[in-house]
Amino acid sequence: MIKVEKMKILSQKIIAENIYEIELQGPLVNEISMPGQFVHIKVNKANDPLLRRPISISSYDKKRQTMTLIYRATGAGTIELAQQTGEINVMGPLGSGFPVEDVKGETAVLIGGGIGVPPLYECSKQLKARGKKVIHILGFESAEAVFYEDKFKELGPVYITTADGSYGTKGFVTDAAVQFNIKADIFYACGPVPMLNAVEKLFESIPGYISMEQRMGCGIGACLACVCAVNGPELYKKVCTDGPVFAKGELVYG
Amino acid sequence: MIKVEKMKILSQKIIAENIYEIELQGPLVNEISMPGQFVHIKVNKANDPLLRRPISISSYDKKRQTMTLIYRATGAGTIELAQQTGEINVMGPLGSGFPVEDVKGETAVLIGGGIGVPPLYECSKQLKARGKKVIHILGFESAEAVFYEDKFKELGPVYITTADGSYGTKGFVTDAAVQFNIKADIFYACGPVPMLNAVEKLFESIPGYISMEQRMGCGIGACLACVCAVNGPELYKKVCTDGPVFAKGELVYG
Amino acid sequence: MDKLRISLPGLELKNPIMPASGCFGFGREYCQFYDLSLLGSIMVKATTLEQRLGNPVPRVAETSSGMLNAIGLQNPGLEKVMNTELPWLAGYDLPVIANVAGSMVEDYVEVAKNISRAGNVHALELNISCPNVKEGGIAFGTDPEVARELTAKVKAVSEVPVYVKLSPNVADIKTMALAVEKGGADGLTMINTLVGMRLDHRTGKPVIANKTGGLSGPAIKPVALRMVYEVSQVTDLPIIAMGGISSAWDVIDFISAGASAAAVGTANFVNPFVCKEIIDELPAILDELEVEHIHDLKGRSWKVGETADYRA
């Protein structure tokens, strides 16, 4: 069930350049059903910024009723979010995430770009818990933007790429996948659309899931703001309810 | 000189029902030239609430570079102000306050209504420091709304009135003035317009000063939002620069 | 709850609060949060003759205290709305106001004729003001003569009262109101969105794929309030008001300005419970204002020294 709840801010810290990790606590966490779901956050009580901000759930702990989000403070809303203490108004969990049950094969590759990395963390944890081998390819702008390398390393091998070559392999995540000859039975990807497109092409032969972003209004499927073009008779699906995670091949790129 | 400055919030506390006392620190305090001046506060960084809020300086201490404001948290802006910690954007000091130099006679009566009470505190302190006898008549809605009674008592006699009679004398400040047969050589008043009007009438025979409120834009005399009708050729004066304190008889009421 | 019960042409409402068209779909999503039967009414998403895919994305952008949208009337088309959405809504004790849109007069007439015959549709809302439809939407909403004619043609075929939704993007909204009144409108709904725009700082290009979008939310409330104030003084048609409403006090403002009921749009996105919360809070506010019925406040902004004592 979707809840709207004032969640307690347990901690908030900077983990890379402009990247914040916030830990929230509350019964809403009980409702999370799969990795890759997101929450819709009202960053303050004012009318400006007006709308909620969609942020993926990076990891969660049902026992402690906690979840961790990782976000980049760039615009008005996320900068305001970074200044919050005490409580925060959260709506969620929303959308349909990464399927981790009944995965065929042994090895999963998780590919994240920038602020697309966070939801892959819980996904990787759950795959690992289900006995899968997990490989991570994480792309960032530069050395300063890299986060969670160690956390992912605890789960499986990690390949870091940076656009400017200041850390790890220079280039894109797909470059690293080719260079290191990564083989897997399934892929999970989250990042900018061109990256998702490239990943789908590169891993043409295996099944996979990608997580999309779109500007949102309601976050629950009512306003039709967040559609994306899909193959099939509907032509459009809603990122907030049908997604954000879609199966490989569902989306029409470009 | 008028400064625009981020002032440090030293403390913020509730002193009566919905009434807050906030203590601010910064070099702006050096610029205060008389009691009854005010500051114009941007309560947060957002566009909503947009405008600054005018609040009187209740007292100040140039040595510590501190000043105290007292305000009622009623609307969007003052409620937001009550939640602030750390620093706050203050413009001031503004306007022309209560003249306390060269006061003729021995006794001053200070008459305040509700949230008009605060600026009288510094005024009273300075009159007392100049050897005047100070008498205070302070009107409030009810017992819960009363504040600063003890502080004023340290300076001179205090008569409290409440509209509902739940504390002190039931009725208006002018009722108490009559009942206790208050005599003085000069009056200083701040409060709602009907009170100011009544005070001017009651103390017809002595000189006095009243402090006006008006909705403001700029706070510095440029936008012409805050005019009030005056006797004399200009017809209008600006509360923010010509006031907020006016001499008895200057204003046209009604 | 008698304090809130109102009756308008075609609409006997438990209370004057309803979600605004396009901001609540057909109710399916918000019924997760509360029982839709609590609502006074529901203004469902615009329905066109054929299915519409709407505009390319991005379709929304945020502005100071507001948002822009250019959804482009995406909807499954008359047939699907009649066969799937309206029957589903019939499960609730909830009179529906069907928002009717189109590109040509014939579209409007065809949709109105059919949808007005659905059992739970108690009124139509003629969307002549959607700023995001290119083919003719603008002209319908800003030309009094065209609006009058369209209203008359729809009235001629509709089984239920017809409310016309006015656009704020006009020099004189009173003229528009009087024109549709002449055309036979039973009521007015106002306002639709103001045409606005946001640019991407870096590229300088419009954020919204449609380039311009409709501005809604608290930012436009002062404009909406002024328009209701103006229009309610020149016509006796009941007004369902909208534009930035997000609290019970906002509703009081619009009723005071002269509206008979209030619709909530954008605020649903911020707080999915907002309509319910407003309905829950209104009675206490009426007590505080010492009135027995919400319509005792109707038009008090402009009624000189009068204590309004009638009910709609």
Next chain:
Amino acid sequence: MDKLRISLPGLELKNPIMPASGCFGFGREYCQFYDLSLLGSIMVKATTLEQRLGNPVPRVAETSSGMLNAIGLQNPGLEKVMNTELPWLAGYDLPVIANVAGSMVEDYVEVAKNISRAGNVHALELNISCPNVKEGGIAFGTDPEVARELTAKVKAVSEVPVYVKLSPNVADIKTMALAVEKGGADGLTMINTLVGMRLDHRTGKPVIANKTGGLSGPAIKPVALRMVYEVSQVTDLPIIAMGGISSAWDVIDFISAGASAAAVGTANFVNPFVCKEIIDELPAILDELEVEHIHDLKGRSWKVGETADYRA
């Protein structure tokens, strides 16, 4: 600073930033905060033939991300402005844009004739759009034919170029722009305020004594931006844009939409240093955007794939 230097009819400006009329008086108050000679120009408070006392108070009210005002053109009148205010401003290296207002055509003509002869007045801004003047202000601003004629009459007597200030309270602002262009306008300034209203919750009565007021501030920026975007595509007249500008990035947005310069109104009340700060911040932003001159960005919102490389 060459990145910011621009030239418009009558105006050779160090930079395209100036305070908007009515929000900066005649500069006397803001010169406490910084040297006015830093500004590109200054749009002074509306001047009428005779002294005006303006409207009763309250004259302002706050709204979400905006404010309403109904000052009512309070000003000391032509003679005093000519003899006192303008000579005082002549002490600064600052071309003045004189905002001209009136109730009748003759008033405008008389004020324009005289004030255009003041040495430091380099352009007129014809205020045909003030929503708070009752006698005729509205009609001038919303009727294209009336606006054209007024412009022509003022042009005939003015010694300096004439900019016409457009009202946003119209259905089609392009028509208004083209009408005043036909009347001989040398430039446009836009937008004036949207007509809005706020009610007191308790009494239900308008907060502003004048009942309605002009809405300004960030709330109206999306509307202003859209209008500049529309108008700049149909006319080559230079546009000085205003409406919610409070940062250097807002200025970039308006230039991208097609404006040549930008004026800052309400934001001065929030931050008295805002004009200076914007001027200080712009060069770094132009570097970041990798353009050599601010006008390289002009109209990039609608210019298809073109790298604008001309200067005004």
